[in-house]
Structures are given as C-alpha cells and as structure tokens.
Amino acid sequence: MNFNLTPEQKMVQRVVKAFAEKEVEPIASEIDETRAYPKKIVDDMARYGLLSISVPTKYGGSGGDDLAYAIAVEELSRKSAAVGLLCSGYNSLYTYPILKFGTEEQKQKYLKPMCQGKIGCCFALTEPNAGSDAASQSSRIKSEKDYYILNGQKCFITNCNYADIAIVFAMQYPEKGLRGITALIVDADTEGFSVGKIEDKMGITAVPVGELFFDNVKVPKENLLGKEGKGFAIAMNCLDGGRIGIAAQALGIAQSALDESIKYIKEREQFGKPLSRFQGLQWYISEMETKINASRLLVYKAASKKYAGQNYSKDAAMAKLFASETAVFTTSKAVQLHGGYGYIKDYPVERMMRDAKITEIYEGTSEVMKMVIAGSTI
Numbered sequence: 001m002n003f004n005l006t007p008e009q010k011m012v013q014r015v016v017k018a019f020a021e022k023e024v025e026p027i028a029s030e031i032d033e034t035r036a037y038p039k040k041i042v043d044d045m046a047r048y049g050l051l052s053i054s055v056p057t058k059y060g061g062s063g064g065d066d067l068a069y070a071i072a073v074e075e076l077s078r079k080s081a082a083v084g085l086l087c088s089g090y091n092s093l094y095t096y097p098i099l100k101f102g103t104e105e106q107k108q109k110y111l112k113p114m115c116q117g118k119i120g121c122c123f124a125l126t127e128p129n130a131g132s133d134a135a136s137q138s139s140r141i142k143s144e145k146d147y148y149i150l151n152g153q154k155c156f157i158t159n160c161n162y163a164d165i166a167i168v169f170a171m172q173y174p175e176k177g178l179r180g181i182t183a184l185i186v187d188a189d190t191e192g193f194s195v196g197k198i199e200d201k202m203g204i205t206a207v208p209v210g211e212l213f214f215d216n217v218k219v220p221k222e223n224l225l226g227k228e229g230k231g232f233a234i235a236m237n238c239l240d241g242g243r244i245g246i247a248a249q250a251l252g253i254a255q256s257a258l259d260e261s262i263k264y265i266k267e268r269e270q271f272g273k274p275l276s277r278f279q280g281l282q283w284y285i286s287e288m289e290t291k292i293n294a295s296r297l298l299v300y301k302a303a304s305k306k307y308a309g310q311n312y313s314k315d316a317a318m319a320k321l322f323a324s325e326t327a328v329f330t331t332s333k334a335v336q337l338h339g340g341y342g343y344i345k346d347y348p349v350e351r352m353m354r355d356a357k358i359t360e361i362y363e364g365t366s367e368v369m370k371m372v373i374a375g376s377t378i
Contacts, residue, residue: 003300008065016050019044020079027080028079028083031080038086045117055115059111059115060112073248074252077249077256084249086207094122106223106225110165119164120162124167127139132364141182146220147218148224150192151215156210156362157210157212161195167184167185168185169182170182172228182228183235194212197211203355242363243317244303246320247323250326250359253331253356254295254323256352258330261334264337284333284336287329291330294322295322317364320363325360327356327359
C-alpha cells in the first residue's frame with residue numbers, strides 16, 4: 001500500500017485545513033453552546049465542493065476520491081465534530097445513494113442541487129424498535145398504480161429538520177424480511193410528511209437529530225430508489241461508506257484532543273516543572289499518539305480500497321471500531337491531562353469528549369462493527 005498522498009489529496013488537505021482554521025474554529029464553541037445549525041458553513045462547504053467530494057463533475061461534484069473525502073472530514077472534525085459530521089453525511093448518506101442507485105432523472109432533479117447546497121437531505125432508516133435490527137421495520141410501503149403509500153415513524157434522523165428530501169427505508173414485503181425493504185426518495189413538502197421531536201443530545205449539538213412521521217404519504221413511482229425489495233442492500237452499501245466518514249470524524253476529534261493536550265502540558269507547571277516532564281503523563285501521550293496513527297492507517301486503507309473498487313466492508317468496520325474507541329480514549333485522557341480545567345467548557349477538550357462518544361454508536365455500534373468483522377473473518 002502506498003502511504004504517500006497524491007498532489008491532489010495534499011491540496012485537499014491544505015485547502016480544508018485552512019478553511020477549518022479560518023471559518024470553522026472561530027464558531028465551534030458557539031454553535032456547540034447555542035446548538036445553532038451552521039447554515040453558513042454548509043453553504044461555504046458547498047462552494048468549496050466539500051458536500052460532494054466523490055461525485056463526478058457532470059453532476060456538480062468535485063470529482064475527487066474517497067481518500068480525499070476522508071481527509072476532508074478529518075480536517076474539519078479537528079475543529080468541529082459537528083461540521084465534520086455534516087461533510088460526512090452529505091458525501092456518504094445523502095449524495096452517494098442517489099449517485100450509486102438513482103436514475104438519471106433522479107440525479108438531475110436531486111443530486112445536482114444537493115451538490116450545490118441548494119437542497120438538504122436526510123437518511124431515514126432507524127426506528128424506535130428497529131435500530132441495529134433493520135428487519136424489525138414497522139414503517140410500511142404499499143404500492144398503488146402510480147404511486148406508493150408510505151406510513152410509519154423514524155427516529156434519531158440526522159439533519160431531519162433541514163432536509164428538503166429524505167431517503168426513506170420501509171418494509172414493502174414483510175414476509176420477505178430484509179429482502180422486503182424498499183428505499184424511496186421522499187420530498188419533505190409532501191402532505192403527511194412531518195418532523196417530530198428534536199432530541200437534546202450530549203454532543204454534536206449543532207446538528208439536529210429527531211423524529212420523522214409519515215401519514216399516508218404519496219410518493220410517485222419515479223421516486224423509487226433502486227429496485228423494490230433492495231432497500232436493505234442499498235442501506236448497508238451506503239453505511240459501509242459512511243463508516244469511513246465516521247472513522248475519519250473520530251480520527252479528527254482524537255488528533256485535536258492530542259494537540260490540545262500537548263500544548264497544555266508544555267505550558268502548565270506543577271512542582272517546579274512543566275507537566276510534560278512527568279513520565280506518567282508522557283506515557284498517556286505515547287498511547288494517544290500510537291492509537292491515532294494506527295487509526296489513520298485503518299481509515300486511509302478503507303478509503304483507498306473503496307476508491308479502488310475493492311471489497312472494503314470489513315476494512316470500514318475495523319476503521320470505525322478502532323478510530324471511535326481511540327477518540328473516546330484520547331478525549332478522556334485529554335480531559336484528565338487538563339485536570340480541573342479539562343472539565344470546564346472554556347477548554348475545547350470538554351466538548352471533544354462529549355462529541356467523541358457518539359462515534360462508537362451511530363452508523364453501526366462498536367458491537368455491530370465486531371459482528372461485521374467477525375462475519376468477514378471466520
């Protein structure tokens with residue numbers, strides 16, 4: 001494996017790093033505290049092509065590769081995990097399913113304006129009684145002559161109240177189990193479509209997560225995504241790519257926590273010398289650095305295999321499992337290294353610790369990642 005970034009990937013890294021430092025870092029604490037959706041940043045990311053890094057230019061995307069996407073998410077997440085999540089979501093769960101499985105008409109109608117930041121999207125799979133167990137879907141699709149009738153409820157849907165369209169997965173043929181799930185593109189202004197409660201979360205507070213309700217929603221037949229009964233396969237394909245994004249997000253959080261820790265222990269003195277001179281604290285830094293570097297290798301490998309067209313499901317799961325656990329470990333140690341100051345919101349490591357935890361949960365829990373890895377290994 002070639003560990004050297006291409007000139008194009010290095011350029012993406014430089015540009016996104018500069019953008020994150022100039023535009024994202026100054027508002028990171030504020031949007032966390034006020035829970036304000038960073039609409040201006042989303043618009044700016046659209047202008048930079050960061051909402052559609054891997055989408056071909058003919059659809060308004062940047063025409064980049066999956067490693068460039070992972071690098072962008074990592075750099076953004078170093079300054080704000082919320083902004084990193086938005087970049088990951090647009091690239092993996094919003095634009096990708098339409099690019100990969102949509103018709104040419106759907107790409108022109110939905111993908112192009114999404115790449116331009118003109119419309120928002122959400123990915124609606126999870127239900128109150130169907131999280132990791134997608135076969136337990138209670139949402140239902142009924143086929144009529146010219147349209148589908150959609151009924152049901154979704155929960156924990158990211159970006160739900162800023163979405164103009166939703167990619168919805170529901171059961172059309174219950175007797176077929178996972179093979180009975182169908183995916184639809186649903187316009188949010190359709191009668192019967194409504195947004196419910198917005199959750200009060202521990203971290204990533206600037207990006208809304210909430211409920212969606214569908215009450216006899218009429219969806220035109222041309223809004224079928226892929227084929228009937230193929231919804232589960234579509235969802236898993238999208239989540240495999242999304243896990244690379246979440247792993248990159250976790251990597252960015254962890255790297256930032258380490259950077260802040262090194263800065264603090266070099267400046268802070270106790271017992272007549274800098275904290276960085278104490279061996280026990282040096283060992284914390286050594287563990288953090290090692291885990292972060294190992295995470296980066298796993299993330300970059302998974303992204304490279306995806307772009308090469310190789311089977312990357314196991315690699316994405318390993319990257320997400322290890323990087324997310326590294327983020328939780330590193331941010332916890334960062335708070336510990338800051339002592340009492342680490343528990344105060346004036347210091348960014350407090351926010352990072354709250355943000356890190358969800359990376360072990362969404363787009364597949366750590367336990368599900370282990371199931372995926374084992375299923376591909378044994």
